[in-house]
Amino acid sequence: MARWYNDPGLRRLVKERKAGDLSRREFLARLGGTAAGAAAVSFAGAGPARAQKKVVVTTWDTEPNPSTRAAMKAIVEDFHKLHKDIEVRAEGMGWGDMDRKLQAAMAAKSPPTASHTQTYVVTSFRAKGLIEPVDDIVKAIGEDKIFPSVLRWLKYPDGKYWGITHAWGAEILGGRGDYLAGTGVNPQSWKTWDDWLRDLPKLNKAPQHYGLSLAGIPFFVNEDVYMWTGANGGSLFDAKGQPALESPQVLGMLEFWKKLKPYLPPGWASHDYLETLSAWATGKTAQVLMWGRTAGYIDQYAPPDKRNPDVFQVWPKTHGPMGKAPLTQFDNEPWVIYADAPADEKAAGREFLKFFFKPENYRKHCDSVPVHILSIFKSDFQDPSYLNHPERKRWKPWLDAQLKWVEMGRAHPLLVCNPSDMLVPWIGDVAAAPILADMVMAVVERGKDPKAAAKEASDKISRDIIGKAKG
Amino acid sequence: MPSAALVLAFTIFPVAYNVWLGFHAKHSLRATSAWVGLDNYAQILADTDFWRSVWLATEYAVASTALQIVAGVAGALILHRRFPGCDFLRGVALFPYMIPTVIAVFVWRWLMNDLYGVIPYVLGALHVPFMPDAWLAHSTIMLVLIILSVWTFFPFVLVNVLARLQTIPPELYDAARVDGASAVRQFFHVTLPQLRNVLLIVLLLRGIWMFTKFDVPWLLGFGGGAGEAIRTLPVFTYQRSFTYYQAGMGAALSNVMLALLLMAVTIYFVAFPPEEDHNDA
Numbered sequence: 111m112a113r114w115y116n117d118p119g120l121r122r123l124v125k126e127r128k129a130g131d132l133s134r135r136e137f138l139a140r141l142g143g144t145a146a147g148a149a150a151v152s153f154a155g156a157g158p159a160r161a162q163k164k165v166v167v168t169t170w171d172t173e174p175n176p177s178t179r180a181a182m183k184a185i186v187e188d189f190h191k192l193h194k195d196i197e198v199r200a201e202g203m204g205w206g207d208m209d210r211k212l213q214a215a216m217a218a219k220s221p222p223t224a225s226h227t228q229t230y231v232v233t234s235f236r237a238k239g240l241i242e243p244v245d246d247i248v249k250a251i252g253e254d255k256i257f258p259s260v261l262r263w264l265k266y267p268d269g270k271y272w273g274i275t276h277a278w279g280a281e282i283l284g285g286r287g288d289y290l291a292g293t294g295v296n297p298q299s300w301k302t303w304d305d306w307l308r309d310l311p312k313l314n315k316a317p318q319h320y321g322l323s324l325a326g327i328p329f330f331v332n333e334d335v336y337m338w339t340g341a342n343g344g345s346l347f348d349a350k351g352q353p354a355l356e357s358p359q360v361l362g363m364l365e366f367w368k369k370l371k372p373y374l375p376p377g378w379a380s381h382d383y384l385e386t387l388s389a390w391a392t393g394k395t396a397q398v399l400m401w402g403r404t405a406g407y408i409d410q411y412a413p414p415d416k417r418n419p420d421v422f423q424v425w426p427k428t429h430g431p432m433g434k435a436p437l438t439q440f441d442n443e444p445w446v447i448y449a450d451a452p453a454d455e456k457a458a459g460r461e462f463l464k465f466f467f468k469p470e471n472y473r474k475h476c477d478s479v480p481v482h483i484l485s486i487f488k489s490d491f492q493d494p495s496y497l498n499h500p501e502r503k504r505w506k507p508w509l510d511a512q513l514k515w516v517e518m519g520r521a522h523p524l525l526v527c528n529p530s531d532m533l534v535p536w537i538g539d540v541a542a543a544p545i546l547a548d549m550v551m552a553v554v555e556r557g558k559d560p561k562a563a564a565k566e567a568s569d570k571i572s573r574d575i576i577g578k579a580k581g
Numbered sequence: 582m583p584s585a586a587l588v589l590a591f592t593i594f595p596v597a598y599n600v601w602l603g604f605h606a607k608h609s610l611r612a613t614s615a616w617v618g619l620d621n622y623a624q625i626l627a628d629t630d631f632w633r634s635v636w637l638a639t640e641y642a643v644a645s646t647a648l649q650i651v652a653g654v655a656g657a658l659i660l661h662r663r664f665p666g667c668d669f670l671r672g673v674a675l676f677p678y679m680i681p682t683v684i685a686v687f688v689w690r691w692l693m694n695d696l697y698g699v700i701p702y703v704l705g706a707l708h709v710p711f712m713p714d715a716w717l718a719h720s721t722i723m724l725v726l727i728i729l730s731v732w733t734f735f736p737f738v739l740v741n742v743l744a745r746l747q748t749i750p751p752e753l754y755d756a757a758r759v760d761g762a763s764a765v766r767q768f769f770h771v772t773l774p775q776l777r778n779v780l781l782i783v784l785l786l787r788g789i790w791m792f793t794k795f796d797v798p799w800l801l802g803f804g805g806g807a808g809e810a811i812r813t814l815p816v817f818t819y820q821r822s823f824t825y826y827q828a829g830m831g832a833a834l835s836n837v838m839l840a841l842l843l844m845a846v847t848i849y850f851v852a853f854p855p856e857e858d859h860n861d862a
Binding site: 326578 | 606608611612694695696697713714717718719722802806807808809823824826827830
């Protein structure tokens with residue numbers, strides 16, 4: 111605590127107080143500001159750095175798991191060795207926390223320097239002037255080194271990139287291979303929703319296990335709404351960005367969901383996403399819509415002899431009667447730079463992100479959750495040192511399935527059924543609101559007529575989101 | 582001066598700012614806002630979802646408060662007696678109230694889970710009739726919310742009632758027994774009148790707190806899916822601000838909530854004016 115004496119401001123304040131030049135009230139009032147600044151510096155042990163003012167870069171990412179935090183910490187420490195004038199504070203948090211914190215920060219015009227976000231959020235933020243292009247970062251990384259299917263969702267009609275993906279993944283349909291015995295089901299033959307519905311009863315042995323597990327929380331219901339609408343040849347928005355929920359394709363999606371309901375756990379509407387993964391890992395469900403991170407749940411909950419892709423297989427997604435090809439979700443979470451952050455912090459943040467994407471650093475990030483955080487670089491998928499990671503080797507069919515989606519071009523970001531949907535300015539607001547999920551629940555759980563539910567949802571989007579956006 | 586500044590900073594200013602914000606359209610991600618006058622309030626009053634959330638909040642508040650009072654009074658009457666282990670039980674009875682709400686709700690979510698929950702499993706094993714397939718489904722999640730809330734918050738009632746019971750002069754009961762009053766008549770004619778004031782206060786406080794409770798219904802239902810059936814007014818208000826990104830509308834909703842509560846409290850004190858305590862028979 112004696113370090114406070116090294117601060118000239120505090121020393122002068124105490125001297126004035128002792129000399130009687132300051133009243134107690136004045137001393138206390140000035141002490142608050144002076145002492146807080148001095149304490150922050152002294153407790154941080156940054157005495158020597160006071161002579162060299164550091165630019166503080168704040169990054170918020172959505173990978174709070176311990177292994178990714180450790181990787182990020184190592185990357186930041188290496189960056190500090192090369193940039194002694196910059197201090198990076200990298201904070202990991204869940205998506206729910208990120209959303210709330212960002213709202214508060216941006217409303218106060220005090221955002222972090224950079225953060226992860228969702229692709230549809232980039233559209234909304236760009237429309238509101240809240241973020242800046244990142245062409246310099248993409249160029250430094252090497253535009254031609256990145257999967258085109260990653261970059262395509264971040265380049266807007268102005269020709270600029272408005273985010274740079276930290277890692278990608280594609281959602282896959284997981285199925286229990288050990289539940290096929292004796293059923294006569296061959297999932298690899300599935301092409302259409304009718305094929306899937308035909309075989310679901312054979313995979314459903316309630317209450318021991320159910321045919322399919324879905325999450326009922328609004329965010330995850332939204333995922334299934336747009337994927338199945340896209341698989342049915344439709345979109346949630348028309349050419350002008352207005353809701354197109356009364357289209358035959360969306361109504362067909364709602365009717366399809368009603369037909370799935372008998373094969374879902376009875377409490378599915380209250381299940382969150384992670385519950386569906388543990389249900390699959392523990393054998394309570396034959397199928398689940400999942401991501402690479404599910405491998406961790408299998409290791410945690412499944413019997414040791416079953417922790418392999420022969421049991422936990424990838425089965426094909428199917429398309430609806432009005433569609434020609436299935437659609438899956440592309441998890442393409444980009445880093446964005448916030449326009450309201452101070453200029454020096456933004457410049458330093460860009461330097462950090464260029465460093466982050468250097469091969470030796472980026473590999474640490476990807477290896478932290480190997481089957482889920484997939485590299486944006488094409489070359490890594492030809493690189494034995496990347497592919498031979500034990501987890502990537504073990505779950506190779508999952509990796510191959512995700513790559514195939516990307517190569518097919520039918521992996522789209524959330525709510526983007528058609529590529530043009532990316533430009534709908536309020537797509538992020540629609541994604542955050544529970545309107546689409548309420549529509550599904552009204553039809554599937556409360557028996558409402560799909561047309562009436564779709565109309566009600568359309569009216570709410572028009573009034574509560576688009577109407578407010580224009581106001 | 583410092584205390585006045587604290588009161589201003591933490592009480593008057595937030596309420597005044599909220600009232601001001603209710604007259605504006607403000608996107609939650611932007612620092613700017615636009616004056617819209619009474620448009621927010623007009624939209625609220627015309628919104629069927631708003632009225633549904635008021636109904637759900639009222640249903641939740643009335644049912645859970647009433648059951649908390651019943652459970653709290655019953656528990657206090659039991660613990661007011663001296664018997665072996667009563668001191669230990671008094672500690673245990675407080676336990677639900679001491680657990681952080683988030684832990685209590687998550688434990689109940691798992692207890693009632695249709696795939697793994699202990700409670701559905703035991704009820705099924707005992708072949709209890711008329712049990713739902715899933716407790717956390719649309720049709721039953723409100724019941725779970727009420728039960729969970731009663732379990733969590735009844736100790737507050739218990740403690741307050743128990744404290745009052747211990748100040749009731751035993752001579753009142755002696756006199757009642759001499760007059761031939763049974764235990765039930767003693768409860769209604771001696772105990773309940775003596776508990777009147779504390780019950781009125783507890784009823785008021787619990788009623789307000791349950792009507793404005795956000796954390797329990799949000800953590801149980803996450804505002805959607807089956808949670809749509811417990812989208813009470815506080816949850817609806819939160820969603821307007823943080824999922825629809827409409828800070829102005831959210832502010833207007835919370836102002837409406839405040840107005841509704843002020844009306845209810847006014848009616849309450851007119852209907853049930855506090856009385857002075859009389860310890861005479």
